[in-house]
Amino acid sequence: MTSEPHTIAPADEATFTIVDPRDGSEVGTVESASREQVALAVQLARGVQEQWAAVDPAERAASVRAAAGALRDGADRLADLNSRETGRPVDEALAGIEAGAGTLEQYAELGPLHRGHSLRGSALAADYTVAEPRGVAAVLTPWNDPVAVAAGLLGAALVTGNTVLHKPSERCPHVGRLLGELLSPCFPPGVLTTLTGGPEVGTMITMEAGIDVYAHVGSSATGARIARAAVLTGAHVLRENGGNDPLLIDDDVDPAWAAEQAAIGAFSNVGQICTAVERIYVHEAIADDFCEALTREARQRNASGTFPPLVDRRMREAVASQVDGAIRMGAEAAEGGSVPDRPGAYYPATVLLNCTGQMEIMAEETFGPVAPVTRVGSFDEGLKLAASGKYGLAANVLTANIEHAQQAIAALQVGTVKVNAVFGGAPGGSAQPRGESGQGFGYGPELLDEFTRVKVVHLQAPGRAAP
Incomplete structure (x- = not known):
C-alpha cells in the first residue's frame, strides 16, 4: 500500500x-x-x-x-x-x-x-x-x-x-x-x-x-x-x-481485572497518550490467564468496528515498524500486529507476547495501540525491569501486597507511580517528569x-x- x-x-x-x-x-x-x-x-x-x-x-x-x-x-x-x-x-x-x-x-x-x-x-x-x-x-x-x-x-x-x-x-x-x-x-x-x-x-x-x-x-x-x-x-x-511507562503485575491480583487495566492503559485513545501503558511485566503464576484475557480485550476492540485510527499514516508506519521488528526478534502477535488493507491510518489493538528488553518496542515510546508482554519469575525481577530505561514519566503497579507497593514506589524513578489504577488521580494533581x-x-x-x-x-x- x-x-x-x-x-x-x-x-x-x-x-x-x-x-x-x-x-x-x-x-x-x-x-x-x-x-x-x-x-x-x-x-x-x-x-x-x-x-x-x-x-x-x-x-x-x-x-x-x-x-x-x-x-x-x-x-x-x-x-x-x-x-x-x-x-x-x-x-x-x-x-x-x-x-x-x-x-x-x-x-x-x-x-x-x-x-x-x-x-x-x-x-x-x-x-x-x-x-x-x-x-x-x-x-x-x-x-x-x-x-x-x-x-x-x-x-x-x-x-x-x-x-x-x-x-x-x-x-x-x-x-x-x-x-x-x-x-x-x-x-x-x-x-x-x-x-x-x-x-x-x-x-x-x-x-x-x-x-x-x-x-x-x-x-x-x-x-x-x-x-x-x-x-x-x-x-x-x-x-x-515522551514516556515508556511500565505496568508491573503481581501474582496476587485477578488476571482478568489486570487485563482490563492493561487494555485501558494500552488502547485508550489508540495508545496515543503520554502516560499510556507501553510495556507489561506479568508474574508467570498468572501469565497464561492474563495473556488470554488481554488478547480477548484487544480482539473485542478490533471487532467493534469503532476502534479509531492513528493520527496519520506516518505515525502508523512508526508503530508498525516497531511491531514488525519485535516479531522478527521472536515476539508473537496474539492479536493484531499487521496493517489493515483499508483507507485511512488504522492500526489494530495489538498484543505481543514473549517480548524482551532488546526489542525497540520495549525500550522506546510506541504511541500506538500495542501491549507488549514479558513474563517474569518474581515481583523483584519485574520491578528491576520496570525501573530500567531512560524515561521517567509514570509507572503502574497492580498488587495486593502493601510491601510490594511500597518497594515499587521507592524504586521507580518516575514523576507518577499509580498503584492499582492505570488512570486516575485527585483533582489538581501535578508531577515532575524525570530523565528524557x-x-x-x-x-x-x-x-x-x-x-x-x-x-x-x-x-x-x-x-x-x-x-
Whole structure:
C-alpha cells in the first residue's frame, strides 16, 4: 500500500494541507508563519506584557474565566475539527474540550490566590516574597489532546501575567487556529497570539530573542532541542515529553481485572497518550490467564468496528515498524500486529507476547495501540525491569501486597507511580517528569510557580543618623 501523508507541502512551503486519517479526505490548508511574523508576534507580546502584568489579578482571572465560556461556545466546531484532523471520536474530543474549559476555570480561581510567603525577621521590619510573571511565554502543544493540554498551559501562563505565543501541533493546526480565534478576544491585543506551522516555526520561536519561558508538551527529541536552545537564550524550560511507562503485575491480583487495566492503559485513545501503558511485566503464576484475557480485550476492540485510527499514516508506519521488528526478534502477535488493507491510518489493538528488553518496542515510546508482554519469575525481577530505561514519566503497579507497593514506589524513578489504577488521580494533581520525559510541574497549582519568579522583599522604616 502506498503511503498517504498527513501533511502535503506545496512548492512554496508557505502552506500545508491536512487530510483526515479516517479516509484520507482533505480537511483544509493552513498558512505557516514566516520568520517576520514570528518576530512581530514576539515584539507585540513583549510590548504589552508589562501592561498585562499590571492588571489586577482578579481582572486577569475574569478574562481567563471568559475564555472558558468561549471555549464551551465553540466546543462543537472544535470537536468536529479535532475528529477530522486526528481521528479522535467526537465524544472523546468534546470531553477533552470540557476538561480544557474546566482547567481554565480552575486557574481563574487559583490565580488571584497565588500567595507569597512571609519571613520571620525583626519585629520592626517586614520580609515577604512576591510572585511576578516571567514575561513572554512560548507554549508549544501536542495533537493527541490538543485543547485540554493547551488550556492548562495557557490558563496558568495568562492568569499570572505572562503574554503568550501559542504554537499548536502541525498535525492539528485547524484546531489550534480556531482555539486562538475563540480565546484571544477575551484578552487585550497581543496578550495571546497563535502561530501555526511545522517544526520550523517552533524552532524560529525558540530561537527568537525576548522569550522568557518555553512550555512544551510533545516528543523527547523536540523537548531536548528546546532545552538546548534555552541554554543560549536563558529562558526557563517546562516540558512534558515522551514516556515508556511500565505496568508491573503481581501474582496476587485477578488476571482478568489486570487485563482490563492493561487494555485501558494500552488502547485508550489508540495508545496515543503520554502516560499510556507501553510495556507489561506479568508474574508467570498468572501469565497464561492474563495473556488470554488481554488478547480477548484487544480482539473485542478490533471487532467493534469503532476502534479509531492513528493520527496519520506516518505515525502508523512508526508503530508498525516497531511491531514488525519485535516479531522478527521472536515476539508473537496474539492479536493484531499487521496493517489493515483499508483507507485511512488504522492500526489494530495489538498484543505481543514473549517480548524482551532488546526489542525497540520495549525500550522506546510506541504511541500506538500495542501491549507488549514479558513474563517474569518474581515481583523483584519485574520491578528491576520496570525501573530500567531512560524515561521517567509514570509507572503502574497492580498488587495486593502493601510491601510490594511500597518497594515499587521507592524504586521507580518516575514523576507518577499509580498503584492499582492505570488512570486516575485527585483533582489538581501535578508531577515532575524525570530523565528524557521532561522537567518541571506541568499541571496543578504548582504550574503557577513555573510561570512566575519569586522576588524577596525586606521592608523597614528609615532610620536617623546618630547626633
